[in-house]
Amino acid sequence: MNMINLKIDDFDIQVPEGTTIMQAADKVGAHVPRLCYHPYLSTDGACRICIVEVEGYRNFVASCHTLVAEGMKVRTNSAELRQTRRDLTELLLDNHPRACLTCDRDGNCELQNLSYRLGVRDRLFAGDRKRFPIEKDNTAIVRDAEKCILCRRCVRVCAEVQGVYNLSQMYRGFTTVVAPAFESKMDESVCIMCGQCINVCPTAAFSEKSHYDEVFDALSNPKKHVVVQVAPAIRVAIAEGWDILGVDATGKTVEALRRLGFDAIFDTNFGADLTIMEEANELINRIEKNEKLPLLTSCSPGWINFMEHFYPEMIPYASTCKSPMQMTSTLVKTYYAQKKGIDPKDIYSVAIMPCIAKKYEAGRQEHFAPEGYPYTDAVLTTRELIWMIKAMGIDFVNLPDSDFDDPLGESTGAAAIFGTTGGVMEAALRTAILKLTGKKPENLDFYDVRAIEGLKEATIKINGMELNVAVANGLANARKILDKIQSGEKQFHIIELMACPGGCVAGGGQPHQPAEQFVYPLDTHIISQRQAAIYSIDSNKSIRISAENPSIKKIYKEFLKKPGSEIAHNLLHTTYSEKYPRGVK
């Protein structure tokens, strides 16, 4: 590799050819201010905040996309550079609503943070401002184009990470707007509602459709029995709302929910164990009959949306299992309601999810009871729950620990890992091996499927049979693996697909990164800390195989009979259908 010598500020540095000035400057500790740049996305050079001075160049250059050259002399700071960066930021603000106080990104907005750091204290440029209506009646994502600063991170994440290409830049000049094709509503586009646009947006141009007013209303309605469930990825991220990273806060989360006034607090992990029972049964059946392989997992509603818009021909291969959230909600309004003697119509069922697509999933007609009510009434993201806890003045950090309620509260380590990529696969393998061989796998840790990278393939040997498995996270990777199957290049028995890169821990509803200078949205350190916390929950559990969960055994004995039974089929399985508009492949 050719090495390039250059000088940045007062430092001589040698970096490989192809390095950008920004990367080289980072190495000498000169963190050039930046806005549209994101390390996992292509560089766009849209915002011009990261300009630097290069000796002999007539103009400032954007350091994010200018490569180093031999003998270059770069200055990252000068009076003129600081003034220009400040002017550029002021111009962005000039075309931005003055709504910080009531904005839901107040406190962790990258634009707000940048303008504070660059010393913008006045708004000198008074000019016209772009006007767009807020698109707020969508089921999952609210689009507020007035807050958009055209950094195009959402366009890039949607295309490069998710392979959805739903967003693009429309028109030009002052009227430029980021929107789906034909400026249609997000609900009427090929949007798969993963919410990664919300995660990477430096402002609040995208945000979730909030359900917390409805939940507060239900909580104060004495006629309603309000039940809540908590997804596996919430407990390892919620403490970030109080700046604590990578801890398992299960006990405090349950206690906080109790203090918010929920009547019963259940665990989506219970539903995850149940999903494994049903899905392992489905997998074994399909392998025995050698039909509809590979089995595609169905826990991620973003992936399901993607399949329905982009790969409807793969629908027969998808597991018919409802997601853990829907399994739990369904049992709340059937099994639990019967046990408690409550009319299911009087139950308000809330789910705390790291996910935006869950808000859509909850409203799907397939997930309504025959009597016409939804099994899940409201879905709150991790962020919304943090706001609710803060709004109620609950001292989260100092709360005592509390336990989930019976009968839907007990779970295994296999369920805990649903929250991260590879987890559903690992959990399914543990139970499938037990069922196929009749004995517990010797080693419960399947490191081969713990996919830190976006796409992983492995072969697992069971009873002399070779099981080909694959794990994909981020839908651009899902595309790759599906195209491989469709071209006949590779055959698999089971594929785990997660819409979000890293799995649910990096879902669209997880806490935003703290507003610090060096932290990006979807920061790998933050995501890996959440994953580590999930694996520690798993390894600390005495029961780590779904089939051995006593509450699961009990519910099959009392209510569901056996995996794949008629009642299980009616309550715990679902159907999918082709969706329009169709995504371009």
Added chain:
Amino acid sequence: MRDITHLNITLDKSIVDYIEECRQKEHPESYLIAVLHKVQGIYGFLSEDHMYEVAHLLGVPTSTVYGVATFYHFFRLKPKGKYSISICMGTACFVKGADLVLQSFKNELGIDIKETTSDGLFSLEGTRCLGVCALAPVVTINDEVFGNVTPNQVPEILIKVKSIDKQAQ
């Protein structure tokens, strides 16, 4: 893998064939603008259905097709009127009050630039210099040229066009 069985193709066969030809070349997506030109050439504008079909046939995301169609002024998203009114926005016409003439057309017709009246009779456009600066400000309606137009003359011009249209029927 390309699957277009779900598409109800309404595009002219010559365009479908051209797209198929483009797909055999390197970087078929780079022919998007050429394809859109052909669509507008035949239909006079780019309808949503046609853009959707182009996206799927050429293998370019629908959002990209729409982004390109809205970026370039040449492309129209609505059909032209039977009478297409172009107001010259060149320097000479502009300094002699073309903007006021345009405003008068907008007021009379109740439409904006690049729009068409609901009866489909008139559409409005601003153009670059037409090369007849001596007649500034200049307006063309289809092939007919109107020179030295003042805002006050606009209602008259429209009445004239309407009566010609009636006679022709």
